[in-house]
Amino acid sequence: MNARIVLATRNPGKLREFRALLGSHTELGELDLEQAVIDAATAGCAEIPETGTSFTENSLLKARAVAAETGLPAVADDSGLAVDVLGGAPGIFSARWAGAQASDENNLRLLLEQLADIAPEHRGAAFVCVAALVIPASPGVPAEEFTTTGTLRGRLLPAPQGVGGFGYDPILQPSGQTRSTAELSMEEKNAISHRGEAFAALRPHILEALTR
Template sequence: MNARIVLATRNAGKLREFRALLASSPGLSGVDLEGAVIDAGSAGCAEIPETGLSFEENSLIKARAVAEQTGLPAVADDSGLSVDVLGGAPGIFSARWAGASASDESNLRLLLEQLADIAPEHRGAAFVCVASLVVPDAHGGPAQEFTTTGRLEGRLLLQPQGLGGFGYDPILQPSGETRSTAELSMEEKNAISHRGQAFAALREHVVEALTP
């Protein structure tokens, strides 16, 4: 099987999570996912501005652009942290909360500073993810598009905990957990995470795209 799919990201953490999720799919048994699932950089895609005003808009913008640039099926997601006392912010600005070229650590530290005087009982938050799959039509017809949503509820810790994951993982403690998201194994995280939920809901369509 030589079919490939592009994950519209240059984030190595997202690529690892997506491949790990697909690895448990019976329809892909024996498939070399490192060769079949590539990132936007490996596919030679240009940077895609996230000009949408919602997670869904940004997700579809990226998936459509990558599918058009490569001619391959493309999966994209837009995700972020929604904090109750901030009215849902950082939201779509999560990756650049501390500035356009901010690091994960800078974003995380700024958010903790902004919430420093917020009591634990008011630190409710959730990771939200919208994932999209765009499959070009081999005969030039309209592409197929699928969109799914995932949400991981929890609360924000006072300080980072754990070395795993990326982004805001070290400060979100999922509901019912004593650990931060960054302290979960990849398997545990994929089983409950916003991205895991959204990607899992797309999995059947991704398997079809990889096994024409």
């Protein structure tokens, strides 16, 4: 049994969500996810520049780099907010929309300022996520790569609501919901989120990698 996988992130929110997503599945038995699923910092991996021009390119380059450095299966995702009236921006630049060292609050505030005059009916947006799994080659077994995509449609609120989640969660109200993503429990969010959808599609390959 391999029972070890690296999530190519330094974002504790993403690590918590990923462990929670896997934790509800009995295929893993008594596996301790705190030990089995680690982040890039714990694995001692260097920072990986996101030099791709799409979510898919960025997720694959991160997973490939971590798998090569650790020799372990690596999962990465690249995700962001695509705003309709901004032609899909911030997109791959979501985490640094207000600058390379910007905080979530800085990014969120700038986006709200840019959309201040946009009417509610034109504030459509979606969270988009591409998840990638790279399993390094082993004797007699070639390397494997898988990618999946998830989206969460909704509309942008005029002001933040809720304290859960991270990133732009406080300002996206998912379609059919009366609450922002930041007001949902982790279980509710994982059930409908872009990341939950992408990782759910990737889950069979992740479980196979963990139980080999």
